Amino acid sequence: MKPIKIFTSRTVVMASTNIDTDQIIPGRFLTTTTKEGLGKQLFSDWRYNASGELNADFILNQPGSQGCRILVAGHNLGCGSSREHAPWALLDYGFLAVISTQIADIFRNNSLKNGLLPIVVDIKTHQWLIANPGAEIEVDLCSSSLKLPTGISVQFPIDSFPRYCLLNGVDELGFLLSKNPAISKFEEQSNIPLHNT
């Protein structure tokens, strides 16, 4: 995973609330056994029409959306299925961050673990972002803040551990593996009837 520190990009706005992970990537594409190439199927049912051509009305297909790395979505982004294919598809397509007023638990977790920054903002900032699609935003993970083109800076919440991992490109598995002695001790000492096969 590449470290994330600071980046600037224009936004794409998809204002619908409750965009679920079935929309981000439909179930029929989950028969893959790798993470690569899922960007092609991102938002597939909205992005393509029945004959498989790009649907010109869909926001990602419009000229202004090309090259945008930040997705601004409505409240409760990423609800539903736990499929990690959703952040994989967003990253493979080229997104680096998603912004909403609420991001579903599992999707947020999955995003953090892959270097897709899930950013939760207050309603006022969100309204501004929705009203100004294509705005050039600076995301600074060092200071956990967004800078809007108006000059206003907005802090966003992020737990210190995933933030540390993202800033340094550290993966959490390495950290967990380093706790091996504590895990072994737990296994020896725990008196819960752990497994009864």
Next chain:
Amino acid sequence: MLKPETMFEKVWAAHQVVPETADTPAIIFIDLHLTHEVTSPQAYSVLRERGLKLRRPDLTIATMDHATPTRTSQVFGGAPITIDSAANQIRQLEKNCAEFGVELLGLQDARRGIVHIIGPELGITQPGKTIVCGDSHTSTHGAFGALAFGIGTTEVGHVMATQCLLQNKAKTLAIEVKGKLNIGVTPKDLILAIIGQLGVSGGTGYVIEYRGEAIRAMTMEQRMTICNMSIEAGARAGMIAPDDTTFTYLRGRPRAPKGANWDAAVKYWRTLPTDSGAIFDKTIEIDATSLVPMITYGTNPGMVVPINGNIPDHSGDPVFDAAMQYMGLTPGQAIKNTLINVVFIGSCTNGRLSDLRAAANVLKGHQVAKGVTLLVVPGSQEVKREAETEGLDQIFIAAGADWRESGCSMCLGMNGDTVAKGQYSVSTSNRNFEGRQGVGARTLLASPETAAASAIRGCVTDPREFF
């Protein structure tokens, strides 16, 4: 006296390997890791790349359910699996399990089924355990008083390599269900009503504990239906306190503790329920006595109405407008009598034996309406065998239904069982998202009783008309 604790807090505390610090989340030990073909391949690839083994293959079990075919000829030979990538995924799981020493209940195994149905059947789902799976409906297992939740594939890899997860402690939400459910009103109707009240994001950040008279009166299968859909309100997990109903269900299951171990386990399990005086972060009350059968009309499970009610009119709300357009329904119209094309009875929400019995009870002596397809997919091979022993399959077949091998099937349309564009499906599954059952498919979520009644009439029907 010790501070009163909630059940969630007790299970959490018992599994803390390293407590949370200012800089790091807690490390939580996982007692049972359920895996399946769709969310595991990339995790095995990571293990391979890093030269790692499974830390505890003995606490890991694999099955095949999501992408597997449900036609007998495809499951047991004769016809090839039609979707190449699904066949590949199944072969990949066989290979991975062999290489990493994981017990696999493979395609032709008599114990195979939907991952959330076979855990309880085998007796490996037990009170007080931490249970995870790369699947959001892992919340189902909370019906036993386990802390059970869905994880992503990266975390599947973490559990494989370390048997642990990094976790922040969730908040607790008590849902107190007052009174008893009326006749003809099922746990599915109750959970749909709860989601309707809480909203699809109302549970985000919480672990729900379902409590109260109506919950205590439920069988284990019914409690599983409730906990299953916790995720549909955004909650991490749902839990129900273990009691004699739980112990009676588990006793004698193939992998439940035996003899002295059983006694010790029950003694421990009895300590798990929330202490009186324990404080939840939030409490919600639901009056069970006022509920009627429920059905969804929109594109998320919170868009739900009583079956004899009208679709609300929130015109001008973009989500509502988009849902109406997708569903081809009119604001304000009665949901009853909406014409339907497909009925799906199955899934980890309502694919257990009691669900099939309930549907068969309604269907007995009737025919599926002309032009309607009824697909009945048992949740596991065991459910299938039991249903066949009771002759339920004959009732379904006589009514004109298609009776299949177990799997997720039309719940998410990965195995080729899909609803055609624009068609209406009354489904006993848990998600009515756009495209969930197939591109352009229009899903109405309901109980097995409602699904069966609707199949007979060919339109959305109040099942109480058949009682």
